[in-house]
Amino acid sequence: MLRKITARQRQMIQLLLDNREEITAAEIAGNIGVSVRTVHREMEDTEHILQDFGLTLSRKSGKGIQMNGPETGLGQLRHFLRAEKPAEYSGEERKIFELCSLIETEEPLKLFALAHTLKVTVATVSNDLDELEPWVRKFGLQLVRRRGYGVEITGAEADKRRALCRLAAEHLDQSDLVGRGPQPEGEGSPVFRKLLAAVGQSRLLNVENLLWDMEWNWTAELPESVYMELLLGLSVAVRRWEIGMVIHDSEEKAYPRISDHQNISGAEQFVKQLKNEMNLSLPTSETLYIAEWFDRAQESSGHDDFVHGDIGLMGLVYRLTEQVVKRTGFPFQSDRILREGLLEHVEQALRRIREGTRIRNPLLGPIRKDYQYLFRMIRDAVEELKLDLAVPDEEIAFLVMHFGASTERLSQLRRNVRAILVCASGLSSSRLLGERLRKEMPQLEILGNVSWYEAARMPEEDYDLIISTIDLPMEKDQYIRISPLLTAEETDKLLRYIQNKAPAEDGSASAGEEDQPVTGESVIGRLRSYKGLLDEIDGLVERFRYYSLSNEGMDLENTIGAMLDKLRGSGVTDDPKTLQNRLLEREKMASQVIPDTRLALFHTRSSHVLMSSLTLYRLQSPLILDGNTEVTTILLMLAPKVLSKESLEVLSEISAMLLDTDLMRLLEERPEQEIRTYLSAELLRFFENKR
Incomplete structure (x- = not known):
């Protein structure tokens, strides 16, 4: 029996039907107004739908995705799309919408009202809530349902904010948060818009600018992941203030170090500025809440120590590397960049797995295909470690990206065009892209992998071009956007961009190291x-x-x-x-x-x-x-x-x-x-x- 399809799946299928040549996931995402990660997430269900018509999807490295099958199947699919009324929301989208709706209000909502909005039955909403209840409890919150009363989420305001931050981390990319302005009404997914609104996306860049206006040294030193977590937490707080959801002074007991905030004076300055801009009156507890965020960001930034994690973690990374060396014969143990990257990644990965966080890797499919041998070797190496937890394929793919970047660090030639990288998928994907760029374009000197907020503030004389995998909050002619996997078309596009943008051979920035001006990483430096x-x-x-x-x-x-x-x-x-x-x-x-x-x-x-x-x-x-x-x-x-x-x-x-x-x-x-x-x-x- 044919299944119901969502509006998003309908859009994806229609694009594949209309484009008889290959189309990339990035192009699909741009056409339907979602992130590349969402496209990869929807692709599996889309393939199951196509199988009902005898159709398949082929993925060609460097080219994209293409629909294949007999003309009869293609004709039946076109007829089905014309006749079928799509389901408005997928099951996952419904749950996101329900969570946002419940956390955004202090009044109970009627089940039939949610069902009407989502165009499903009350029984469907009730079943969704059954599945959401364990997730809600993880944050110290309670899902309350009573006949004739409705449904609501109760608990401390700080815990509701934690839940919103986690929801954003599980379902949004950095590019969703910083790479675009608010979408006009009627464009894009309403669930996507609702989640962005709930986490304060429209205020995020304003909050970030205020944070930098404070001119604190420690914010500039934060790792990208810590900085983004801090920025999201602050934006969620501002959004909650806007809708009247504040932490009352009676909740101060929730803070374990109430008299020991090292950033209390900075938090007072920050909140005072926000209160003036937003014309709000906020209790003292909100200043303490912001101070707690600042403290936590500094404590988790890694600058308080010089040993990555604990010795057990270092031993685990060492054993993993040795297992991969034994299977591949490649001398990974001599790569210090690989070691540092693994130490940083594995610590976070173990925490995600143990906390039960939903792990997403939008590049899983392409990596499993393009790096099939390395994927199998690393999966076997991880199994050999005999860990007391199950490591999903998504995490294996992240590890492949680290080891793949290491294998491509073999031949490093002299560069003459200075580039910086900005990547949304994290440290591993930016390193993999960096190594592929070095291999494909020997004329590139990759100065480093930076976050989008650093790229927007770097002096232009410190680099020749910015290469990014996400939209950036800067003028379009200031950077070039490509995908993390660097397709053949993107390689040609980048070469043309370099020819037009980069300095000439006799220019001071590229004619040779001895002729470079004393800026950035200068000779004296x-x-x-x-x-x-x-x-x-x-x-x-x-x-x-x-x-x-x-x-x-x-x-x-x-x-x-x-x-x-x-x-x-x-x-x-x-x-x-x-x-x-x-x-x-x-x-x-x-x-x-x-x-x-x-x-x-x-x-x-x-x-x-x-x-x-x-x-x-x-x-x-x-x-x-x-x-x-x-x-x-x-x-x-x-x-x-x-x-x-x-x-x-x-x-x-x-x-x-x-x-x-x-x-x-x-x-x-x-x-x-x-x-x-x-x-x-x-x-x-x-x-x-x-x-």
């Missing part, structure tokens, strides 16, 4: 960076010390105290007691034990550390950590709170080196000078690769 790296390496190696620690009868707290006593008079710290407490807190938060060893890494940054320090302790009496692991050796890494980029890179490199079996053996068994020599050689190699 590079020299200072090299000096900073060498100074940090030299200082750390010179200050490295080894001690045999007599800790019989001591617990962990006293052992750490004895370790810090050894640093007295060295000038490393002015407050050992504070450092002792910080190290103990960190040990409670995450494992410090290096997997499959009796070695632990204790590390922290603090204003009470005056210079970076690396110290090794071999314990006379083993400590029991992680429940039942005997630790006999501890490496202590300390660094100042304020740390240069070069110092952070060196310390991060050392922490990653701890996964090397040779270094672990040296730390556990060999004398101080032999360890120092090894560290010197490895850090010199790191420095030479940075040049």
Whole structure:
């Protein structure tokens, strides 16, 4: 029996019928007013519909999507589209609409009113609500339904905002939020418009401009994912203020650190400005709410530490890389960019899987096809890790993007056109696109992967062109938009754009490195960076010390105290007691034990550390950590709170080196000078690769 189709599926099918040649997902998305991710999400159901008519879809790498099948089937499909009245909303769209409607009002809604709006039966809406109830509960909210009363979502205002942020994260792309203005009434999906309105999309760029007007250094240093999460959270708050939904002062008890917001003064400035612009009166609790967002953004930005996640995470990435190396024979373990990217991605991926977040990867289909061999190898490698959770294909595809980018970092030729990349799908897709660009266009020098908000603010003299996979809030002639997979047509389009936009061969920006003006990453800047790296390496190696620690009868707290006593008079710290407490807190938060060893890494940054320090302790009496692991050796890494980029890179490199079996053996068994020599050689190699 033929199935009902949604209005969006009807539009997609009609486009495929009308275009007998291939059409890209990006072109489909542009024609029907949705994101590329939505097109890929709808494609599977669309294929099932076409199968009813004996039709199929073929995807050709570099060209696009094409409908295939006999003329009789195509004719039947055309007749069906003329006769069939489409269902207004898919099941997923209905649930988004229902959630937005319920969270946007404080009054109960009647089931029949929702059913009438969605053009379905009351029983269908009731079934939708049954499926939504577990999702609602995850945010501490309650779905209340009573006969004659209606349905409503009750709970704290802050929890409703969390739910809206998650809803946006699951169903919207960055390009949906920043790449377009509000859609005119009647254009695009009404559900799409409703969700954008609920999360304050029309106010998002205004909020962002105000955030930058504050001129705080820390906002410019936030990673893209953290920045986007912060911006979305602030926009949701502003939208809620506009419709009268505020956090009342009686809800202050919901904040665990009410008197300890490090950004309270900044939040007061920010909220004051918004109150003036919007002519609103807001309670003190809203200032505390904004301060909590600012605090959380700074804490999650990664600048408080120099070790990626915990040691267990580093071990997991190391084992995954080794498994892929074993299967492919490719030396991935030597790629520092790959390692850093995996550490950042895997930490977030594990959190998403454990939280049950719906994981979407719009590039899953093309990646599984274009990188079939690598996809299978990485799936096998992940299975070999024997994790206590199921890793979906969407996450495997993200990993393929990281490893695929690494394989394409083989031949790096000299560049003469400076480009920056902006990608919506995250770090992995931007790196993959960057490597494909380098391979296809040797004349390109990819300066880096930046977020859309950074691209809009970069001085024009620092680059020659911007390449983006999303619409940007800037003039169309300031950048070129392509898809993350770089089709053949897009390669030609980009070449023509470079010829028209990039400077001539004899221009100062592209005629050769020696003729470039001293702007951006200038010669002087590079020299200072090299000096900073060498100074940090030299200082750390010179200050490295080894001690045999007599800790019989001591617990962990006293052992750490004895370790810090050894640093007295060295000038490393002015407050050992504070450092002792910080190290103990960190040990409670995450494992410090290096997997499959009796070695632990204790590390922290603090204003009470005056210079970076690396110290090794071999314990006379083993400590029991992680429940039942005997630790006999501890490496202590300390660094100042304020740390240069070069110092952070060196310390991060050392922490990653701890996964090397040779270094672990040296730390556990060999004398101080032999360890120092090894560290010197490895850090010199790191420095030479940075040049």
